[in-house]
Amino acid sequence: MSKNTIIKIAGLILMLVSFIAFVAKAPAFPIESEKLLPWSVWFLIAVLINMVVWGIVMKLMTFALSIIWFFALIAAWVPSTAIGTGTVTELDWSDPDAVVEIGEGIFNTKGQCSACHTLDTSAPKGRCPDLTDIGVLAATRQPGLDAKQYLIESLYEPSNYLVPGYGSIMPEVWKNPIALTKVEIQAVIAFLQSQGGEIDPEPFDEPIDRADVGTTAEELAPLLSGDLEKGKQVFIDAACISCHVVQGLENPKAGEVNEDFEVVTAPELTDIAALNSMRYIEESILLPNALIVAGYGTVKVKANGITYEGTLVSEDTDKVIVRTKDADGTEQEHTILFSDFDEEPIDEEDIVNLTDNGYFTLTITPMDSDTPISGNIVKETTDTVTLKVGDETVTVSKTEVKKMMTLTDFDGVQTVGEHISGTMDDDEIVLMIDGSEESFDPFDIEEAIIMVASGKKLHDTSPMPVNFPDTLTVVEMANLLAYLSTLTGVTTEETSDTTSENPSEVTAE
């Protein structure tokens, strides 16, 4: 074989091998870690050699192959940098704006984030929080977590911490079917940080085990499968339709007064199954208070001696808006500052679970102290509670506390003092009043209330009836769920003129 033939054959082999390696995205050779030399470069070298050494037929074939290579190169390049749909394998942190752009692409496409989240505070309030300014808000969400740590947790373990008022419906985006890679999640986090905050390229460890990906993503199969036509009838007969609008479904009892419950404004269910798991929908019916859709909960707020009872329209860091309804049906919206909330007495039963009872501040006097400690509740266990007092955090026991007792006699006269001993079941109740012990005979007392602390609370409950587990049979429930699973919003197009009330805004002083 002549020297020339050897070069020709070597050139041809190099071209074919480098082309296949390029298409298969093989790592760079000879130094993989330094990206030296990528297979596209080997291929170019091979093309040049072949163009020089071969005759006209092989020259044309080489040319054709390099055209294919050229388009494959562009196709591999464009989505990952500009649109964000291709697989992003690395990020160039020397250009943070480009990383943010990749993150934005993933947010709108592969990540499916924009199917649920808006980035526009004027958008109608939905089932998922608006992410405007999330770059700064993230730092305020969970005590002890900075903005980046919070965002990491939000994406990997979204149900660990729920934004108040929202359900646990966000998918774990690293799992199937969304299955974002670590690099993609890094880019999304940079994009979220760019919403009002600072981008931090610091690498992080994933708080998860990627081996989990397949097993937990599977939905549990339903125990019973229902009949959706019968389920539609359950939806009407059980009066779900009195509160919930479903486009295309007429309410035969429209306008009639319902005697079992008060009809309230409720979320439209036309597309409920599109964005929620059937588990969530089932829970919404059987345990309405487990998760309450933002803007629909009922609250009772006491502020400056006035009690406001109505719908919790919104809640932010320093205030709430409550919509009340007068006897004649006129609605008013009241903006109430947390600082104006009244302290309410907390008994021994409520102190065990403050957060679940809606308490967010606490005033408590430890057994060995004379001055009460007062602050926002940061964390609690069954036995202790951690308060933020000024700039410090203080952990106090819930049981080693001074208790106050209020005694009301049969004439309605009240006596308040520190509880030393005795209850209504004993022979004697002893209170410490102004530094001296006084004894009372339970026989003379109508009511004795022990208060272990006081605090401000905001506790919303669902206005949805809680007795569906009793009134619906299992078969009715299965049929109802079968019907609800068909509500994916595809038939909503034509009807956008549903009447919306627009209550006049009134601000409480």
Ligand code: HEC
């Ligand atoms: C099926 C709807 C859904 C999808 C898809 C979804 N989310 Fe969420 N997300 C929610 C809901 C509901 C919450 C509030 C409850 C919670 O905290 O988990 C939430 C909470 C968040 C929070 C915390 C917001 C805050 O105000 O503290 C962030 C950040 C977030 N999502 C980012 C994303 C990103 C990024 C994606 C895409 C990769 C995404 N979400 C996809 C529904 C969704």
Ligand code: HEC
């Ligand atoms: C008295 C009015 C009322 C009735 C009757 C009622 N609901 Fe509701 N429902 C509500 C309100 C208000 C909410 C939002 C607050 C909450 O999350 O509980 C809600 C929430 C829901 C949700 C969650 C919606 C979401 O967007 O996440 C589902 C699902 C639901 N209801 C289904 C039903 C079904 C099915 C029935 C009949 C068996 C029914 N409801 C009867 C008022 C009602």
